[in-house]
Each structure stands twice: as structure tokens, then as C-alpha cells.
Amino acid sequence: MTPRDEEYDSRVVFDAANGSCTFVIPNFSGAQSLSVGQFLCSRAFPAGGHEWVFYFFPRGRVPTDSDYSSAYFALQSEASDVRALFMLRLEDQSGNGNHLVFTHFDHSLVHGPITLMRGYMWGWHRFLKRDHPEASRYIKDNCLILHCTIGVVKARLEGLRLYSIAVPPSDMGGDLKALLDSGLGTDINFEVGDEIFKAHKLILAARSPVFKAQFFGPIGDRNVEKIVVEDVDPSIFKAMLDFIYTDEFPNIKEIAGSPNRSASTSVVLHLAAAADRYCLDRLRLLCESKLGEQITIDMVATTLALADHYRLHKLKAMCLKFAANPANLGAVMESDGFKLLEGSCPLVLSELLLAASKQRTR
Structure with a gap:
């Protein structure tokens, strides 16, 4: 075999290692007396094999941001290439659970190293305006609570193999639909209007508790050969049967025979009613979801x-x-x-x- 005939199968896998700390400012009003550029900081905490420190500037890091507080994460240990996801959650102390969450993914972490702190830093230079209208939600008994989380992402190559066997996606739905269309092995006929639909009792019973009770329940009749279905349009019943066999939502425009929205809506509503009649919960919810989009x-x-x-x-x-x-x-x-x-x-x-x-x- 020449090199051009060789096939290699490999994939890149991303792993995340998290680290976190809770940063509490017990005298928030006192912290406001700090000058622009002055900060409060956490102890170093580990995340992904690196040491990190959280810095909080109550009156902003630079004069242009003095109406805001600033918040930064600083990488304390030596690193040549670090990728990380940062999350900073400002706790809602009103008890309503409406926490204020800030997230960001950064590749290089370089937000311009700040000389008074060691290593690289990343953060929000305008984290929160100091006269935020809902500040009372986040400050209780003059205390502010910040939850800091860092997820360090590392990539690794996995499964380098010579030759591979391609596995196709599942085609069970297609096979069952072909079985339904062929009529092979059917043992029940449904008379719906002027049309007859053939199906398999076992498949129907596996998908619908109504059919299960009708064919195999205590008062069911497993020997029944024909059922007359009233108050359901043949096209709707066929669409429901197709879903039972394939688990795929039908083509509504094809059933409606028109791109008109009202016609499509009518089809979905009748299909939802049929789904409710036979306890096909997934189909009913899919119908509700489609109608909800409109x-x-x-x-x-x-x-x-x-x-x-x-x-x-x-x-x-x-x-x-x-x-x-x-x-x-x-x-x-x-x-x-x-x-x-x-x-x-x-x-x-x-x-x-x-x-x-x-x-x-x-």
C-alpha cells in the first residue's frame, strides 16, 4: 500500500480543569474611599495547574473608569500558552436568585500586563457602575460577595490510529418506514374516511399506550383486524403513523398542500389533537413547539x-x-x-x- 492509501483517525479532545474562590468585601462603603487604581485582592488559588489572584478596584483602575468598579484575574505562575474561561458571579443577596454573571473565553489572556502586578491579567475595566440602580440587590449589611471561577482548557490529541472504520448514522427510522410502506407483516387495518392504512400492532403498542391497551390490554382485542377511526383526516392519521415509525416530525407544508401559514397551522393543530388522542406525548410537544414559534x-x-x-x-x-x-x-x-x-x-x-x-x- 502506498502512503496515499493510508488513512489516519485522530481527534482533538479539550479538557477543562476548574478552580474557584469566593471574594467577600465586608465593608463595601469603606472600600469606596480607595483612590482610582487602588485595589483589593484575593489570596492565590489554583486552577488548571496555575496560580491565580482576583483583583477588585472599587473606583476603577484608571481615571476614565472612575464611575465604575474594575475586576481582573491575574495569572501568577509562569506559562507559555494558557486558554481559560472566566466567570465572575455577583451574588444577589435579596434572596431572589437573580445573580449577575459575567463570562468570557480568552486565548492568550493578555489584556496588557500591568506592571504593578506579576504576570498577565484579564478582566472587566468597567465591571459595574457604582450607582447601579439595583445595587441594593447585591449589597446586604454593607457586604458584597463575588464568586470567581476559572476553567483552564487544555487540548490533547487522542486516538491516533492507522486505518479507520466509518460507522454510518442510525437508519432505523428509515427501515421501519420502508416496512410500513411495503405492508410486509402488517396485521391491522385502519379505515380512516375513504382510505385504508395498514400497520403492525406490536410497533403501535410499543409507541402508544392507547394502542397497547387497545390490542393487548385486559379488555383489548389482539385478534382485531380492522378499526374504523372517526374524526381524524386521513392525511393527519398517515402523518401520525409515519411519526410512530420514524420518530421524525412530518413535512407540514407537504401535508397542507400549501405554503400558506394558516393552512400549516391547521395541520399542526389537528396533528396535535391526534397525538393527544393516542398519548403520543413527544409528537404533541413537537406540535406545540412549532405553533409556539408562530x-x-x-x-x-x-x-x-x-x-x-x-x-x-x-x-x-x-x-x-x-x-x-x-x-x-x-x-x-x-x-x-x-x-x-x-x-x-x-x-x-x-x-x-x-x-x-x-x-x-x-
């Missing part, structure tokens, strides 16, 4: 009414939150869908107004 001020009231009708609880909650937002509510109430909501869904309208009232009082 929520707009013009459509939200209509979608809310339909979500309530089809028992799409997550989509309904999303619509309520969107419509009740004070920034959206006025325009939503002017939409045609809101008039539909007033006339046909009084209970849902009450839920919307209650949600809007709660948002206003926050």
Missing part, C-alpha cells in the same frame, strides 16, 4: 382559543404569558382573534385578563 400579536388570541380547545397546555400557557404582557395586551385586544375569544371562549378570556392583572401588579 405566536404573534395578530395570531396569539386565535392560537390561545385553539390551544384551549385541543388541550395543548404548554402552548396555552405560552400564549397567555405573551398576550398578558403589558407591552402586547393593548394590540392583542384590537385583533380579530380577540373578538373570537370574547364570543366563544369566555373562560379563556377570564384567564387572560387575570394573567394580565397579575403582570400589572408585579
Whole structure:
């Protein structure tokens, strides 16, 4: 074999080693008396085989930043090439858990070495404005708490091998779809409108608890050969069957036969209803997710009414939150869908107004 025929298989693996420290300033108002360029610093702490120190400048490191505090990490040990992820979390001491988090990935760590400190430094020259409107959340009993975390990333080459065997992705869904389309081994017929769909009881039972009970439950009939399905369009039932066999969301525009959004929305809603009928939770959630992506001020009231009708609880909650937002509510109430909501869904309208009232009082 000539060298051009040889194949090598290798990969680069990144490992991260973390280190952290908690930096507490117990007399924050006193720290404000420091001059620009003066700092408070932590003890050295290890991360990724290196020593680090955290520096905090209450009145900024340079005069142009004097309205802000500055925060820096300093590399204390010798290093030729270090890659690190920095995270600095300002603790919310109000108890609401709304911590202020700053992150950054840096390749060289060089932010211009500062001569009064050893080694390289990286940080935020305008970390936090000293008259921040929500400063009271972060300062309690004149104390400020900062959590400092450094993740040092190291790359290594792994698995250098001569020759490799390519493994294709799973094609189980395609194989099962081919089995469904061929009709091979089918043992149940579904009469849906004017169409007949053949399927396999065991596969249906494995995917749907409704089919499992219908075929193999205590009062089920495993010998049944035909089931008449009412109130489901044949195209929707076929799309549901395809999902059962492939676990892939169907092509909605192909089913709708039109690129029109309202037609696609109607298909997804009916598919969600079929998924709910047969307890196909993943398909129902996928439908809710697709519909949630299309929520707009013009459509939200209509979608809310339909979500309530089809028992799409997550989509309904999303619509309520969107419509009740004070920034959206006025325009939503002017939409045609809101008039539909007033006339046909009084209970849902009450839920919307209650949600809007709660948002206003926050």
C-alpha cells in the first residue's frame, strides 16, 4: 500500500480543569474611599495547574473608569500558552436568585500586563457602575460577595490510529418506514374516511399506550383486524403513523398542500389533537413547539382559543404569558382573534385578563 492509501483517525479532545474562590468585601462603603487604581485582592488559588489572584478596584483602575468598579484575574505562575474561561458571579443577596454573571473565553489572556502586578491579567475595566440602580440587590449589611471561577482548557490529541472504520448514522427510522410502506407483516387495518392504512400492532403498542391497551390490554382485542377511526383526516392519521415509525416530525407544508401559514397551522393543530388522542406525548410537544414559534400579536388570541380547545397546555400557557404582557395586551385586544375569544371562549378570556392583572401588579 502506498502512503496515499493510508488513512489516519485522530481527534482533538479539550479538557477543562476548574478552580474557584469566593471574594467577600465586608465593608463595601469603606472600600469606596480607595483612590482610582487602588485595589483589593484575593489570596492565590489554583486552577488548571496555575496560580491565580482576583483583583477588585472599587473606583476603577484608571481615571476614565472612575464611575465604575474594575475586576481582573491575574495569572501568577509562569506559562507559555494558557486558554481559560472566566466567570465572575455577583451574588444577589435579596434572596431572589437573580445573580449577575459575567463570562468570557480568552486565548492568550493578555489584556496588557500591568506592571504593578506579576504576570498577565484579564478582566472587566468597567465591571459595574457604582450607582447601579439595583445595587441594593447585591449589597446586604454593607457586604458584597463575588464568586470567581476559572476553567483552564487544555487540548490533547487522542486516538491516533492507522486505518479507520466509518460507522454510518442510525437508519432505523428509515427501515421501519420502508416496512410500513411495503405492508410486509402488517396485521391491522385502519379505515380512516375513504382510505385504508395498514400497520403492525406490536410497533403501535410499543409507541402508544392507547394502542397497547387497545390490542393487548385486559379488555383489548389482539385478534382485531380492522378499526374504523372517526374524526381524524386521513392525511393527519398517515402523518401520525409515519411519526410512530420514524420518530421524525412530518413535512407540514407537504401535508397542507400549501405554503400558506394558516393552512400549516391547521395541520399542526389537528396533528396535535391526534397525538393527544393516542398519548403520543413527544409528537404533541413537537406540535406545540412549532405553533409556539408562530405566536404573534395578530395570531396569539386565535392560537390561545385553539390551544384551549385541543388541550395543548404548554402552548396555552405560552400564549397567555405573551398576550398578558403589558407591552402586547393593548394590540392583542384590537385583533380579530380577540373578538373570537370574547364570543366563544369566555373562560379563556377570564384567564387572560387575570394573567394580565397579575403582570400589572408585579
